[in-house]
Amino acid sequence: MPELPEVETVRRTLNELVGGKRIERVTVTLPRIIQRPAEPEAFAAALAGHTIQSVERRGKFLRILLDGLVLVSHLRMEGRYGVYNQDEPVELHTHVRFHFDDGMELRYKDVRQFGTMHLFAPGEDLTHAPLNKLGIEPLADTFTLQAFKREVAHRTTKIKPLLLNQAYVVGLGNIYVDEALFTAGIHPERTADTLRAPEWVRLYDAIRATLGRAVDAGGSSIKSYVNGQGEMGMFQHQLLVYGRDDDACSRCGATIVKTVVGGRGTHTCPACQPLPGKRGRPKAGLRAK
């Protein structure tokens, strides 16, 4: 659920709320969240006494920079951060608590327990798993049309699974991939090597525009996504195809369909995103009959 726009929204909020705070101790109640170091007790002990300096983002990962440590956190599907007074009751599914020396605490909640945390020495995080294999940041200046095409245009994989693969371009998940492919007028099952030059331009522009506008809107609130301040993102009101199966396409009026591509629920407008038949004219045969 949290894709680049949601993680970026959390990053900005956390930066404001916990930047400068000193961690007194850490409580871990679900050990599997902590991936590095192997022992959650060592994770907690290492963080005690350190001060949060800033919160950065790499793809869908948060990088919490402390004095002498980097905490890498992935929210996966439903991970959430919130800042609380230490007296407030601890809500269900709270797995990690960072107790500050000012009576406040940062709490990590994750109903589905999929999220991960890795602790590194400064400078080590970007060269070790899970960050070392990540692709280009789509909103950075380094993401040019040329760089995008160089990375993926020759591949024979379907374009949707390709864009979901964080090794090439980071930050896209199921929602924004469907939105970007619709905006670009490209069917998710097209293989990358079949896209023509103008289609690459449209796809590149659509990725930048979709993610950029979603960041501006504070992300999407599909289920109950809430940022660190408890505010809801608003981009879900601007979604054009995701979750709109059986609705009329906003562009042409055709009915939006939901299918499965690469094992993922996929929303497309069959008119705006045609899938060329393997032998050229898929509909002619149907009509002739």
Place this chain on the structure above:
DNA sequence: AGGGCACCTCGGGCGC
């Protein structure tokens, strides 16, 4: 390499 599944829980939908 790419498909399938496992990881987990909740809630919605459906059947009885």
Place this chain on the structure above:
DNA sequence: TGCGCCCGAGGTGCCC
């Protein structure tokens, strides 16, 4: 109508 069960939701890693 109410209860209970099954499945879908999706990011990523791993296995084949």
